[in-house]
Amino acid sequence: MAVNLRIPGPTPCPEEVLEAGAKPMINHRGPEFREMINRITERLQKLFYTKNDLFVLTASGTGAMEAAIVNTLSPGDRVLVVSIGEFGERFAAVARAYWADVVDLKFEPGTPADPDAIRKVLAADPRIKAVLVTHNETSTGITNDIPAISKVVKGEFNKLFIVDAISSIGSIPCPVDEWNLDVVTSGSQKGWMAPPGLAFISMSETAWKAQAQARMPRFYFDLAAAKRYLQRGQTPWTPAVSVFFALDASLELIDKEGMESVFTRHAVVAKKTREGVKSLGLKLLADERYASNTVTAVRVPEGVKAADIISRMDKEENVVLASGQGKLDGKIFRVGHLGYCSEADIQGVIDGLKRVLPMVGYKG
Amino acid sequence: MAVNLRIPGPTPCPEEVLEAGAKPMINHRGPEFREMINRITERLQKLFYTKNDLFVLTASGTGAMEAAIVNTLSPGDRVLVVSIGEFGERFAAVARAYWADVVDLKFEPGTPADPDAIRKVLAADPRIKAVLVTHNETSTGITNDIPAISKVVKGEFNKLFIVDAISSIGSIPCPVDEWNLDVVTSGSQKGWMAPPGLAFISMSETAWKAQAQARMPRFYFDLAAAKRYLQRGQTPWTPAVSVFFALDASLELIDKEGMESVFTRHAVVAKKTREGVKSLGLKLLADERYASNTVTAVRVPEGVKAADIISRMDKEENVVLASGQGKLDGKIFRVGHLGYCSEADIQGVIDGLKRVLPMVGYKG
Numbered sequence: 001m002a003v004n005l006r007i008p009g010p011t012p013c014p015e016e017v018l019e020a021g022a023k024p025m026i027n028h029r030g031p032e033f034r035e036m037i038n039r040i041t042e043r044l045q046k047l048f049y050t051k052n053d054l055f056v057l058t059a060s061g062t063g064a065m066e067a068a069i070v071n072t073l074s075p076g077d078r079v080l081v082v083s084i085g086e087f088g089e090r091f092a093a094v095a096r097a098y099w100a101d102v103v104d105l106k107f108e109p110g111t112p113a114d115p116d117a118i119r120k121v122l123a124a125d126p127r128i129k130a131v132l133v134t135h136n137e138t139s140t141g142i143t144n145d146i147p148a149i150s151k152v153v154k155g156e157f158n159k160l161f162i163v164d165a166i167s168s169i170g171s172i173p174c175p176v177d178e179w180n181l182d183v184v185t186s187g188s189q190k191g192w193m194a195p196p197g198l199a200f201i202s203m204s205e206t207a208w209k210a211q212a213q214a215r216m217p218r219f220y221f222d223l224a225a226a227k228r229y230l231q232r233g234q235t236p237w238t239p240a241v242s243v244f245f246a247l248d249a250s251l252e253l254i255d256k257e258g259m260e261s262v263f264t265r266h267a268v269v270a271k272k273t274r275e276g277v278k279s280l281g282l283k284l285l286a287d288e289r290y291a292s293n294t295v296t297a298v299r300v301p302e303g304v305k306a307a308d309i310i311s312r313m314d315k316e317e318n319v320v321l322a323s324g325q326g327k328l329d330g331k332i333f334r335v336g337h338l339g340y341c342s343e344a345d346i347q348g349v350i351d352g353l354k355r356v357l358p359m360v361g362y363k364g
Numbered sequence: 365m366a367v368n369l370r371i372p373g374p375t376p377c378p379e380e381v382l383e384a385g386a387k388p389m390i391n392h393r394g395p396e397f398r399e400m401i402n403r404i405t406e407r408l409q410k411l412f413y414t415k416n417d418l419f420v421l422t423a424s425g426t427g428a429m430e431a432a433i434v435n436t437l438s439p440g441d442r443v444l445v446v447s448i449g450e451f452g453e454r455f456a457a458v459a460r461a462y463w464a465d466v467v468d469l470k471f472e473p474g475t476p477a478d479p480d481a482i483r484k485v486l487a488a489d490p491r492i493k494a495v496l497v498t499h500n501e502t503s504t505g506i507t508n509d510i511p512a513i514s515k516v517v518k519g520e521f522n523k524l525f526i527v528d529a530i531s532s533i534g535s536i537p538c539p540v541d542e543w544n545l546d547v548v549t550s551g552s553q554k555g556w557m558a559p560p561g562l563a564f565i566s567m568s569e570t571a572w573k574a575q576a577q578a579r580m581p582r583f584y585f586d587l588a589a590a591k592r593y594l595q596r597g598q599t600p601w602t603p604a605v606s607v608f609f610a611l612d613a614s615l616e617l618i619d620k621e622g623m624e625s626v627f628t629r630h631a632v633v634a635k636k637t638r639e640g641v642k643s644l645g646l647k648l649l650a651d652e653r654y655a656s657n658t659v660t661a662v663r664v665p666e667g668v669k670a671a672d673i674i675s676r677m678d679k680e681e682n683v684v685l686a687s688g689q690g691k692l693d694g695k696i697f698r699v700g701h702l703g704y705c706s707e708a709d710i711q712g713v714i715d716g717l718k719r720v721l722p723m724v725g726y727k728g
Contacts, residue, residue, distance in 0.1 A: 003388070010389040010605050021606055022386035024367065025374040025559060027684050058561055059584065060422050062601040066584045097583040189602060195389060197422055197561045197604030217581060219461040220423065220430045237426040238553055240561030240604055241374050242385055320391050 004348050007322040008138045008167055008295040008336035009189040010196050013246065014253060017193055021246035028241055034233025036248050041230065043251040044200055047259060048184060049175035052202040055226040056247075058240045061166040061187030064199035066094050067221035068162050068183045072130065072207055074215035075099035079130045080121055080159075082113045082149070086139035086325045091132045091164055098216045103128060109140045109328060110297070112290040115148045122157045130160035130210075136168035139325045141286045141297035141334065143168065147179050154180040160210050166190055166199075170254070171266045171294045171338045182207040188243060191266070191294065193250040193339040197243040266293045269337045269346050276350035277335075280357065281364035285332050294338035297324070299331065301362055306330045308360040309353075317352030368712050371686040372502045372531055372659040372700035374553040374560050377610065378617060381557055385610035392605055398597025400612050405594065407615040408564055411623060412548060413539035416566045419590040420611075422604045425530040425551030428563035430458050431585035432526050432547045436494065436571055438579035439463035443494045444485055444523075446477045446513075450503035450689045455496045455528055462580045467492060473504045473692060474661070476654040479512045486521045494524035494574075500532035503689045505650045505661035505698065507532065511543050518544040524574050530554055530563075534618070535630045535658045535702045546571040552607060555630070555658065557614040557703040561607040630657045633701045633710050640714035641699075644721065645728030649696050658702035661688070663695065665726055670694045672724040673717075681716030 005012050013021075026032045037056065045054050057063055069091075073079065078101040081092040088106070095102050105121055107113055113133065122128055131153045136143045146163060153161045162183040165174050169184065171191030176184050182204040189196035203211070203223060211223065225236040254262060270293035274284060277298050285297035300306045306323060310333055313319045322334040335349055357364065369376050377385075390396045401420065409418050421427055433455075437443065442465040445456040452470070459466050469485055471477055477497065486492055495517045500507045510527060517525045526547040529538050533548065535555030540548050546568040553560030567575070567587060575587065589600040618626060634657035638648060641662050649661035664670040670687060674697055677683045686698040699713055721728065 003390075005389055005391065007391050007393075009602060010392060012389055018386040018388065018606075022382040024382065025369055025376055025553070026367075027369065027371050027686075028374060028560070029371075029686075030678075030684065058422070058424050058604075059427070060601040060603070063423070063584045094583045097586075098581045187602065189389070189605075195604065195606040196392070196602045197607060217462045219458045220427045220585075222461075237424040238373060238551065238560045239424070240422075240559065240607060241553075242382075242559040242606060242610070243561060243604060246606070314394075320394065322391075322393075 004319045004345055006319055006336050006345065006349055008334060008338060009187065011189060011193065011336060011339035013193055013195060013250065014340055017246045017250045020249035021195060021242045023245045025241055028239055029234055036244060037230070037233055040244065040248055040251060043255055047170055047254065048202050050177045050202050052176060052204045053227060054200060054202040055223060055230065057199045057201065057221065058197065058235070058237065059199045060196055061185060061199050062090065063221060064185035064187065064201045065091060065164055067201050067223060068185055069095050069100065070098055070216040070218040070221055071223045072160060072162065072183060072210040072214050073100055074213065076101055077129045078103060078125070078127045079132060080105060080128045082118060082131065082133045084111065084113055084134065084140060084142055084144065085109055085137040087137055087164060088134045091134065095132065110142065110285040111287050112142050113144050113149060115145065115152050118149060119152045119156065122152065122159065128159060130162055132162045135163050135165040135174060136172065136292050136294055138167045138295055139328060141292045141295045142290050143172065143292045146174065150179045150181065160206060167294050167338060171262065173263055176202055188247050191338045192247065193253065194247040195243055197240040198247055266338065269341050269343055270296065272343055272346045273335055273337050273349070276346060280353055296335045296337065297332045298335065300333060301364055304360050304362050306333050309333055309356060312356045312360060313352050317356060319349050319352045368683045368709055370683055370700050370709065370713055372698060372702060373551065375557065375700060375703035377557055377559060377614065378704055381610045381614045384613035385559060385606045387609045389605055392603055393598055400608060401594070401597055404608065404612055404615060407619055411534055411618065412566050414541045414566050416540060416568045417591060418564060418566045419587060419594065421563045421565065421585065422561065422599070422601065423563045424560055425549060425563050426454065427585060428549035428551065428565045429455060429528055431565050431587060432549055433459050433464065434462055434580040434582040434585055435587045436524060436526065436547060436574040436578050437464055438577065440465055441493045442467060442491045443496060444469060444492045446482060446495065446497045448475065448477055448498065448504060448506055448508065449473055449501040451501055451528060452498045455498065459496065474506065474649040475651050476506050476508050477513060479509065479516050482513060483516045483520065486516065486523065492523065494526055496526045499527050499529040499538060500536065500656050500658055502531045502659055503692060505656045505659045506654050507536065507656045510538065514543045514545065524570060531658050531702065535626065537627055540566055552611050555702045556611065557617065558611040559607055561604040562611055630702065633705050633707055634660065636707055636710045637699055637701050637713070640710060641717070644717055660699045660701065661696045662699065664697060665728055668724050668726050670697050673697055673720060676720045676724060677716050681720060683713050683716045
């Protein structure tokens with residue numbers, strides 16, 4: 001029986017994607033790679049709904065977060081980091097590591113960012129140069145209202161707007177140009193149905209203007225080098241060729257399915273997940289109006305250990321769930337439902353929980 | 365007919381390595397991944413001949429070069445970068461990007477670094493804190509005499525010694541502890557017979573002492589985080605799981621073959637390459653006493669275009685050669701013979717050149 005890998009990345013890959021990843025190596029500076037990177041870049045731009053430059057980096061999503069910061073900012077730049085969980089805090093940590101002057105705006109786990117609160121901070125502190133926000137917070141299963149935040153950040157204050165869309169774009173709508181997002185990041189192991197190892201980043205004209213002034217040190221993640229090499233169909237440093245092969249195949253599948261259908265599919269399995277866990281008497285961490293369509297965080301009921309649920313689900317049901325991160329460790333478990341995920345996969349999770357919960361002390 | 369990929373990385377992968385890379389995704393924070401990263405780390409330490417800490421990063425080799433620098437140095441630190449080609453210059457460029465005070469010591473392409481010259485620079489400038497050297501310069505096909513250089517750098521001056529062994533270790537001897545190397549880097553797509561996407565870095569106790577003082581900014585490549593996570597069998601950020609699978613399989617093959625046999629095999633195919641190209645009347649770029657056993661740079665004969673040789677070899681002989689890099693572009697072509705490479709593969713190169721050279725104007 002195949003494992004039902006229900007963590008928010010790495011996500012399961014379709015068989016043809018795994019097979020494509022096993023193709024023999026090619027010259028990363030030859031014509032075959034050039035055709036592939038051009039095709040992948042164009043498809044990703046289409047799926048990001050953007051005309052902006054877009055680059056594929058050999059790194060995990062965190063590498064793209066670092067690239068977003070070091071390519072657009074200088075040490076001492078004041079930036080507002082809006083955090084609703086672990087990945088928001090990671091954004092702040094990257095910015096601080098490179099000596100940004102970080103203003104934190106944090107919201108309670110399970111709640112989204114409030115655009116009014118962002119407006120107040122920006123109005124009170126005109127020195128803020130950029131705003132960093134997580135679109136979909138994987139640690140709490142919350143999707144921020146980026147269009148509403150963009151109206152403030154771009155529409156009212158015209159700040160550089162950097163969005164971590166790692167676990168959203170490709171699964172739920174995130175039209176980069178329509179929402180006026182300057183820098184947007186993602187990773188291959190999320191909704192893209194490919195193995196981890198590649199990260200994506202799009203850069204608006206405004207972002208390039210910031211880049212021209214940005215003095216944070218960078219080399220591996222230097223997007224000016226990426227841009228120069230992409231013009232000849234290459235990457236500056238040797239790329240993860242086999243993951244490129246896999247991604248090429250998965251983007252082909254996504255393109256065939258069509259983004260509207262992909263979004264609908266994610267909405268359907270997410271709703272099924274939320275309704276399923278609630279039918280067992282469990283509670284969601286997220287304010288349901290902002291519940292993510294890519295990952296669901298479920299509160300661990302009183303008297304039950306999160307580790308017991310996760311371990312039993314793995315051993316007895318072949319379902320791999322994710323634990324809580326940071327302060328939420330032990331308080332929640334998470335169900336990933338992004339990328340290659342069917343209603344049957346979610347039914348397997350709910351059926352498994354139904355059998356396992358009574359074994360671990362749940363009286364619900 | 366299979367392509368004879370004779371560039372110095374990505375290198376061909378054995379079938380079982382490619383197949384392993386197509387295994388379904390797993391939880392990168394689960395027990396299966398823990399067992400795999402522990403096994404891979406131990407095997408790499410064995411193949412690095414070191415008891416030092418060793419980390420596997422999701423990045424190409426250049427990422428490990430950056431990690432080596434940012435984890436051990438501070439802005440303003442004076443460092444000596446010994447360069448014998450493109451990759452030596454890249455080392456200097458990374459160090460400069462992070463505001464090191466770089467002292468350059470350059471040698472002519474095709475010649476190795478002279479330990480006496482290094483001694484003179486170190487004796488004249490006691491402020492130099494670290495020495496950065498390329499073990500095997502892929503752009504010129506030269507292997508530096510690291511033991512002789514180590515006697516100076518470590519034995520006489522006791523400086524921090526950072527070695528780019530990306531295209532050497534795993535193919536030709538580079539016993540890290542015996543040679544007293546503080547930081548050593550490599551990449552999965554070189555002698556390791558795996559696809560690109562993972563980079564390796566070892567850190568001596570001296571390197572960790574430098575790390576404790578090092579103030580260059582770092583986040584994605586922070587080895588303190590890598591060390592913390594490795595203690596629980598994880599990486600700080602999502603790793604390239606499929607490349608881990610492939611590497612796990614290739615290290616199994618290397619372990620079975622034994623390093624002595626791997627070194628002999630590389631020496632044999634390298635000698636066959638050099639003798640083969642010389643038998644056609646072609647000249648090597650390298651001083652043959654220091655010619656690399658992983659890549660051979662061949663001078664393009666008068667009246668012949670490098671691009672014509674490379675293009676004809678590809679189209680008519682199914683042999684993919686590498687062009688010259690930087691200042692050597694058009695002046696040489698390169699034959700990679702590291703990793704999964706047999707005498708028959710090299711015979712294919714020589715036979716192909718014999719047929720192709722007269723077609724592109726060679727009168728030799």
